[in-house]
Amino acid sequence: MTARPANAADAKPDAGGDPFIATENPYWELGPDSGGLDSYRAFFRRVGRALPAVLALLRRASGSRLLALLGCQLAAGSLWAYSLVLGARLIESLLRTPQALSAPLLPLDGQVPQPLALTLLSLIAAYLAKLGIDALAEHLRARLSPTLIALAEQDFVDACLRAPLQRFDDPDFVDRMHRARDRGLHYVESVVDQAVALSAALMGLLSGVAALAMLHLALLPVLLLCLLPQAWSSARALLCVQSHWDHSMALSRQSWMLQELASQAEPAAELRSLQMEGLLSQRHRQVGEALRTSLSRLKSAVARTRAWGAVLSGIAQGLAYLWLLLLVQRGVLGPGLAGAAALGLRASLDAVGRLVQALDQMAEKALYLDDFFAFVQQSQAEAKARGPALPPAQAPQCISLHGLGFAYAGAPERPVLQDIELSIRRGTTVALVGENGSGKSTLAKLLAGLYVPSQGSICWDGVDCQLLDLQSRLAQTMIVQQHPLRWPYSAEQNVRLGRIDAEALDPAEADQRLQAAAVRAQADAVIAQLPQRWQTLLNRLFKGGLELSAGQWQRLAVARGLYRDAPLMIWDEPTAPLDARAEAAVYESLASLRRQRTVVLISHRLASVRGADMIFFLRQGRITERGTHQQLMALNGDYAQLYQLQLRLTEAADDAGQTPAPAEPEQRAAA
Numbered sequence: 001m002t003a004r005p006a007n008a009a010d011a012k013p014d015a016g017g018d019p020f021i022a023t024e025n026p027y028w029e030l031g032p033d034s035g036g037l038d039s040y041r042a043f044f045r046r047v048g049r050a051l052p053a054v055l056a057l058l059r060r061a062s063g064s065r066l067l068a069l070l071g072c073q074l075a076a077g078s079l080w081a082y083s084l085v086l087g088a089r090l091i092e093s094l095l096r097t098p099q100a101l102s103a104p105l106l107p108l109d110g111q112v113p114q115p116l117a118l119t120l121l122s123l124i125a126a127y128l129a130k131l132g133i134d135a136l137a138e139h140l141r142a143r144l145s146p147t148l149i150a151l152a153e154q155d156f157v158d159a160c161l162r163a164p165l166q167r168f169d170d171p172d173f174v175d176r177m178h179r180a181r182d183r184g185l186h187y188v189e190s191v192v193d194q195a196v197a198l199s200a201a202l203m204g205l206l207s208g209v210a211a212l213a214m215l216h217l218a219l220l221p222v223l224l225l226c227l228l229p230q231a232w233s234s235a236r237a238l239l240c241v242q243s244h245w246d247h248s249m250a251l252s253r254q255s256w257m258l259q260e261l262a263s264q265a266e267p268a269a270e271l272r273s274l275q276m277e278g279l280l281s282q283r284h285r286q287v288g289e290a291l292r293t294s295l296s297r298l299k300s301a302v303a304r305t306r307a308w309g310a311v312l313s314g315i316a317q318g319l320a321y322l323w324l325l326l327l328v329q330r331g332v333l334g335p336g337l338a339g340a341a342a343l344g345l346r347a348s349l350d351a352v353g354r355l356v357q358a359l360d361q362m363a364e365k366a367l368y369l370d371d372f373f374a375f376v377q378q379s380q381a382e383a384k385a386r387g388p389a390l391p392p393a394q395a396p397q398c399i400s401l402h403g404l405g406f407a408y409a410g411a412p413e414r415p416v417l418q419d420i421e422l423s424i425r426r427g428t429t430v431a432l433v434g435e436n437g438s439g440k441s442t443l444a445k446l447l448a449g450l451y452v453p454s455q456g457s458i459c460w461d462g463v464d465c466q467l468l469d470l471q472s473r474l475a476q477t478m479i480v481q482q483h484p485l486r487w488p489y490s491a492e493q494n495v496r497l498g499r500i501d502a503e504a505l506d507p508a509e510a511d512q513r514l515q516a517a518a519v520r521a522q523a524d525a526v527i528a529q530l531p532q533r534w535q536t537l538l539n540r541l542f543k544g545g546l547e548l549s550a551g552q553w554q555r556l557a558v559a560r561g562l563y564r565d566a567p568l569m570i571w572d573e574p575t576a577p578l579d580a581r582a583e584a585a586v587y588e589s590l591a592s593l594r595r596q597r598t599v600v601l602i603s604h605r606l607a608s609v610r611g612a613d614m615i616f617f618l619r620q621g622r623i624t625e626r627g628t629h630q631q632l633m634a635l636n637g638d639y640a641q642l643y644q645l646q647l648r649l650t651e652a653a654d655d656a657g658q659t660p661a662p663a664e665p666e667q668r669a670a671a
């Protein structure tokens with residue numbers, strides 16, 4: 001069964017011909033699963049996949065509470081059906097013997113109460129019991145919801161943290177992760193309410209059906225007749241909404257992106273200096289306009305569908321009451337039973353309304369939850385599929401790369417590194433240099449174990465790293481990246497996070513190490529200026545928090561690297577934002593470190609790396625030159641030309657009396 005939603009094509013957004021505004025979902029329309037929600041089959045398949053996962057999550061949150069809740073709903077529904085039948089019998093017997101009302105209901109002289117009074121008392125007792133059970137069900141639901149949300153949030157965070165770095169370069173993965181967070185996680189809370197409402201409505205309907213069946217079996221087709229139009233219109237409207245969501249996702253994302261740009265601190269300065277406020281505001285208005293047009297088309301389509309549903313449902317209800325009248329006329333039902341049947345029919349229809357509404361909500365939320373569960377389950381499956389435990393890696397004497405090639409997950413056809421052959425011995429410093437985009441940072445991340453090679457291998461003392469435990473390898477490695485993370489914590493935590501196993505250290509030793517790292521990175525001067533010294537919070541979003549300059553942040557990042565103090569130290573442009581004094585201090589520290597460790601250094605300032613034991617020059621992902629500074633100068637290749645160029649620029653700056661580029665380490669040492 002395949003049906004297009006009413007006006008699904010109309011739901012496609014219109015951007016007014018502005019090429020800036022993408023309407024075709026060019027980037028996130030990925031994989032066979034992301035579209036195709038314009039058929040009932042596809043829709044229910046997705047819902048069907050999410051529902052068992054919702055139940056499993058509810059069971060994990062608290063299986064006993066879930067069972068108790070379902071029990072309460074079943075009991076409440078049964079009590080309702082029981083009261084309806086009792087009520088019908090009461091009215092019927094009153095109609096048959098009206099004189100029963102003239103006798104006292106509860107005789108005070110010790111005589112047995114008449115049957116009418118007993119029925120009435122049972123009715124009151126059933127009603128009160130139903131109220132009590134409803135209250136208990138509400139209490140259970142309220143307890144279930146927070147547990148479930150906490151579980152789901154934890155599952156999401158764990159799934160993200162479990163993912164290897166290269167998954168974050170895959171737009172498909174990132175898209176699924178964002179959908180899981182923005183839509184799936186967001187709806188976990190409401191899905192509990194919808195699931196409870198759904199089962200309550202289902203119980204209500206079942207008890208209505210049971211009550212009508214007890215009154216007379218001929219009432220069941222009547223109920224079915226009323227149910228169908230309502231179910232049809234709701235399902236069709238729901239499909240329209242889903243189709244709209246799929247088609248307008250590109251616009252919604254652009255709207256969020258523009259809102260982010262306008263509201264975040266990071267782009268605020270550049271945005272203002274480029275005087276882009278007007279342009280962004282105009283773009284946002286255009287995107288909003290396109291979304292609004294698309295939304296109003298959707299609303300009209302949904303309103304039309306609902307109107308047809310209401311008309312058909314009205315006709316069906318009219319026929320149902322006509323059918324009841326016929327049953328009374330022919331003496332199949334007494335007038336009392338017919339009254340109760342009308343009441344039962346109305347209540348069942350209300351239950352159907354609630355059921356369809358809950359199903360509608362639940363189905364919509366379940367679609368988003370499907371994103372969430374698919375993301376979490378895939379991560380769990382991948383974690384389980386990881387092979388047996390591998391032997392731990394020891395600090396290497398020699399790291400060697402053989403025929404190494406690498407392509408990012410998002411662009412597998414475009415290798416970023418090719419045929420890399422090199423080896424690094426402990427106690428030496430190697431430098432990776434080359435022009436922008438030549439692959440230095442990528443190679444550094446591969447060396448650090450953050451990426452897995454697409455081709456070839458990285459060996460530690462001759463053993464392929466794929467055969468070594470990754471966590472123990474990471475524990476032997478330190479990498480300070482080009483753009484280190486600015487942790488929204490205190491200055492002290494920003495450095496101490498370099499070694500989360502520091503509790504294993506003697507506290508005095510850890511403090512000493514902290515101070516030494518700060519001095520070497522010249523971060524001590526930064527700390528001295530902070531109002532609460534090491535305890536100053538480094539985030540302006542929190543009260544009392546401060547923001548540091550780029551160079552001050554970098555000094556803390558270098559201190560963090562030194563505090564970690566691993567056998568393999570990788571420095572990716574560690575001094576780019578530093579002033580000359582801090583840069584000199586960092587290079588002196590690195591020079592003193594190399595003896596016990598393996599140091600990999602990336603820098604565009606060739607004067608800073610001329611002391612390295614081996615320099616590798618990269619061009620378009622390949623090593624094109626290798627050797628010491630002297631050997632490369634003698635080769636007179638790319639390295640030598642770049643070095644001469646930088647030297648000339650420094651001399652020219654000196655002659656012009658400008659701030660010179662940082663001097664060579666030897667010169668600094670002399671100074």
Ligand SMILES: Nc1ncnc2c1ncn2[C@@H]1O[C@H](COP(=O)(O)OP(=O)(O)OP(=O)(O)O)[C@@H](O)[C@H]1O
Nearest residue numbers: 169408410411416435436437438439440441442443
């Ligand atoms: N996460 C990523 N996903 C896809 N491609 C990437 C990613 N990061 C880098 N690249 C691509 O890989 C190539 C090498 O980038 P890399 O950052 O390693 O170069 P680099 O030599 O360190 O450059 P720079 O000197 O500018 O820092 C570039 O062409 C870049 O576009």
